[in-house]
């Protein structure tokens with residue numbers, strides 16, 4: 001049976017982002033109307049029954065997260081939509097917000113109703129300024145049409161949705177760092193517990209959810225949890241967006257069920273390898289997860305299958321690498337990212353990332369020594385599991401994973417005193433490009 | 436009584452921070468339009484949480500005079516009702532705020548993995564050659580500033596260059612000179628913008 005997209009079916013249409021289009025083609029705001037006729041707890045039950053798992057990275061069940069949101073309190077409750085989308089290799093929320101913004105707005109409204117919140121803040125990364133303009137204009141239209149504001153659809157429910165613009169910080173995607181940033185501070189994570197569900201934004205009960213997660217909520221309410229469950233493998237239901245980038249013919253965002261395999265994504269949806277070169281490795285879930293090898297191509301891209309294969313689905317950002325990629329260079333490129341983005345709150349991450357980057361840069365420049373390899377794994381293992389947030393593990397992963405699978409390349413760099421795989425797409429004079 | 440060993444108070448022996456202070460700048464206040472925008476934005480947050488509007492307030496100031504001076508940060512502090520140190524704390528954390536003048540066009544080249552795989556390092560090299568400046572620098576005429584940034588969230592359109600708040604995608608290294616000339620000639624009109632506006636996916 002051919003897969004029928006439901007999140008991105010119309011994103012290629014010129015007016016797909018408008019309210020009129022949404023009402024006409026996507027049964028717009030019917031989900032909200034339906035939700036307001038039942039009790040908030042029923043919505044939570046439906047989302048639980050659907051098994052919807054967070055699309056932001058961790059894959060945590062959304063219904064359960066909502067159930068934890070403290071009810072017995074005089075404080076207001078909040079929804080924070082995580083639209084920070086900064087994980088290298090990830091670009092799906094961008095598409096949803098730009099081409100289907102009303103699905104997100106409706107998702108925010110239903111989620112607010114479910115957890116008893118009156119306000120949702122959409123925290124969007126600062127670089128998505130063009131997306132923000134569209135989103136805010138459409139929110140304005142939703143207000144005027146009575147889908148947001150006081151007494152939504154005459155159901156006695158008040159709901160405000162605001163966009164909050166970040167200013168360039170990967171770490172703002174971590175949920176407690178996002179809350180700190182929203183409160184007007186540096187985007188540095190908090191110590192947990194307390195979890196946001198009990199003390200989040202302004203110390204009030206808060207649910208932080210990814211854009212794609214919230215976009216699934218109206219679909220579940222409208223089509224029922226069974227529909228959602230039926231789409232994918234067990235415990236991995238629902239439509240899913242996959243971002244394919246790197247050495248493929250047609251990089252892009254592809255919607256599919258989690259039955260789909262890595263092979264189908266790369267050789268089907270993304271049109272195969274660029275210049276038909278051989279596949280060397282894949283990073284299936286954004287830059288923070290372990291690499292997979294070509295013999296794992298037939299793994300379905302579900303949270304559980306990818307985990308069983310030894311990696312993580314993460315943000316579903318599939319980065320495809322052909323045989324021209326030097327793995328030491330790759331680790332260096334990613335550690336440059338992590339070194340730059342570490343929020344600096346804990347020592348192993350702040351100092352470790354810098355150290356790892358310097359070691360990798362030295363190896364890549366041909367000045368590495370053989371004991372650098374032990375040092376690399378030593379430093380990495382002193383970061384993993386010893387930091388305040390998951391960033392630390394994420395940063396050490398590219399090093400440990402490439403060292404495990406491609407140790408020979410590291411050794412060759414030391415032995416030959418140069419990069420053994422300098423590709424044409426890389427800098428001709430690496431020292432000119434800043435480190 | 437102090438338990439510290441006696442210290443030599445020679446200035447050369449002191450640890451000297453490498454941090455550069457923000458330029459003081461002349462007196463700064465919002466234009467009436469920006470003041471109105473700020474007053475509207477701050478209403479999005481609970482009345483006792485004005486600090487939430489700090490990033491917005493800083494963007495307003497930066498758009499007004501191109502970068503953030505100490506005077507501008509002090510003005511933001513007054514608007515928010517916090518200390519200037521708190522504002523500086525925030526400014527120094529986020530990458531999108533400038534405390535030094537930048538060119539009319541800030542070219543932010545994405546250098547992270549997916550873009551690098553499709554030639555971002557070559558794009559940066561071409562820009563260095565074309566503009567005669569290195570990443571982090573501004574050309575003498577104040578037209579261009581070149582920066583390398585991390586993943587912009589559009590990896591399918593690699594290599595990506597963000598010019599101010601606009602995007603330029605799929606920039607082949609051999610197209611760099613053409614783009615720079617086009618920006619010189621036509622300004623913003625030379626940007627190709629975000630792909631989603633234009634083409635079918």
Ligand SMILES: Cc1cc2nc3c(=O)[nH]c(=O)nc-3n(C[C@H](O)[C@H](O)[C@H](O)COP(=O)(O)O)c2cc1C
Nearest residue numbers: 054055056082084085086173174175209210213390
């Ligand atoms: C370092 C770091 C960066 C993150 N970046 C993002 C991000 O950009 N977008 C996102 O949705 N989640 C991100 N997350 C995951 C969030 O912390 C959080 O789990 C997620 O927003 C929860 O939403 P979900 O349950 O709907 O997935 C990040 C986590 C970490 C540790």
Ligand code: SF4
Nearest residue numbers: 343345346349387389
């Ligand atoms: S692990 Fe890194 S990013 Fe996370 S809190 Fe510690 S220093 Fe910050």
Ligand code: FES
Nearest residue numbers: 545550587589590
């Ligand atoms: S790596 Fe350049 S946009 Fe993601």
